[in-house]
Amino acid sequence: MVTIDIESEEGQLEILRRMLTIREFDTKAGELFADGELPGFVHLYIGEEAVGVGAVSALEQDDYITSTHRGHGHCIAKGLDPYQMMAELYGKRDGYCNGKGGSMHIADVDAGMLGANGIVGAGPPLATGAALTADYKDEDRVALAFFGDGAVAQGQVHEAINLAATWNLPAVFVIENNQFGEGTPMEKQHNVEHLSATAEAYDIPGFTVDGMDVTAVYEAVEEARSRAADGGGPTLIEADTYRYEGHFEGDHQPYRSEEDVQIWKDRDAIETFKDRLVEAGTLTQEEFEDLREEVSAEIDDAANSAKDADYPDPSEAYEDMFGANVPEISDFAAQMRADGGEPR
Ligand SMILES: Cc1ncc(C[n+]2csc(CCOP(=O)(O)OP(=O)(O)O)c2C)c(N)n1
Ligand SMILES: [Mg+2]
Structure with a gap:
């Protein structure tokens, strides 16, 4: 059974809630980091919510995912607890890694979340390994790797996709093309217009989908997941998306203008999906505002409790x-x- 059924009203509302939870979580994380509350580093997923939620919702609960340095959204999409995530950001004992990993290493192996990762391009080899494990043990499990446009040119990403394709493993590779690797735009990193074109080199299916449309991402991953589970091997999906905030907190973003960012904000995935649900009569604008406030209060509580929690003992x-x-x-x-x- 898929993690969230996008056909049902209940499922649609849960998808909306998870996207809002990511938006509120990362808005809070950005504020706390700017205030000097959090040690380490945070990379925010704001703007990209439809990719993480659309993809993970179409997986089955027992499937594996691997993540990136921009991993909070993947964790929330996989159902991880915002309090334990905040505690990890604060370096507290209640965090997913008992406070020793921080933002870039949140992992919950039991939940199938094989880890955020500070090494660009390190997720796909883990996903290929997890897919090999599932195949070897004859388990009905698929491994999905999220990775950025910048990671696509990493050697280990090629090795991982090549091996998964050659061994016909149950894997799904999702490129989060947010148009930049740090401050370098797509066209200065790659010689192809669509990164999904690289699928041809592995003789696997490759698609580019609108990563600002949660339904489009969901449908692409649902199809890829069922192909993988049926022995059809991996699929490469490129989701076109955009990060609204800087690469990191304090990034002055000389490589783009506010107008550039606004073009993508005008197609905001949460607003678009909400409008669709309002039009269908699934919820009212007022109920949406209430939901946003409820989620925001949950995140505030998570952050306040994490701040008060204990550090691990030396x-x-x-x-x-x-x-x-x-x-x-x-x-x-x-x-x-x-x-x-x-x-x-
Ligand atoms: C192997 C490696 N090289 C370089 C870096 C420094 N670095 C951190 S994030 C990043 C850009 C990654 O771009 P992309 O894969 O598109 O992900 P995005 O930040 O856009 O989500 C780089 C180069 C790193 N962490 N690991
Ligand atoms: Mg990128």
């Missing part, structure tokens, strides 16, 4: 760092502790 510094089932690494961790934390 004695726990080396816990959760290494996989317990990797003997040499565990030995290394034990040695580090025995050495009082001094590097060998």
Whole structure:
């Protein structure tokens, strides 16, 4: 069963709520970071909500996803808890990585969220690995990788898609083409107009969809997921989208104008989907405003509770760092502790 049924009114409202939750979460995260509240770094997903929510909603609950440095939206789309995410951003013990990962390393393996990732292009190899695992164990699971237009030119992304195609693995590759890799526009990074054209090199299906239309993303991923699950191999989907905020907080954005950004804001995915639901009589404008306020209050609560939560104790510094089932690494961790934390 798909995670969220877009045909039902209940499903449509849940899709709207998840997109709003991402918008409110990242608006809050941006404010907190600007106020100096959060350590580390945050990359905001504002403007791109339809890609994460459209794609994950069309997957099944047990499917895997891999994420990027801009991962908050993927986490919320996968149903992760905003409080535990905020706690992770604050470096608190209640966070998904007990406060030791931060924004770029939120992961919940049990939920199938294999991790945000600070290494551009590192998600696709993980997804190919997860798809190989599912195939090997004969499980009905698909792995979907999100990655940016900038990541497409990374060698490991090519290796991952090539292997998944050659081994016919149940994987879906979703390029979030937000038109820039940091400050470099698409046309200065790539020699093709549509990044989905690269699918031809792997002899797999490739499509470009409107990433500002949650329904279009959903339908493309639903089809790709069922092809993958039926043994048809991977699909490459390019979703055209836009990030409204800077690459990072404090980015002065000399590479684009406010007018450029406004063109995309005029096609805002949340507004468009909401208008469609209002027109269909699924909700009223007033109910939408109430929903936005409810979500905003939930995010405020999550942030306030995370601020008040405890940091991990210094004695726990080396816990959760290494996989317990990797003997040499565990030995290394034990040695580090025995050495009082001094590097060998
Ligand atoms: C391997 C690697 N190279 C460079 C960087 C620095 N870096 C961080 S984000 C980024 C741009 C990535 O662009 P894109 O994949 O389009 O993702 P977007 O930020 O647009 O979501 C770069 C170059 C990095 N984190 N990892
Ligand atoms: Mg990009």
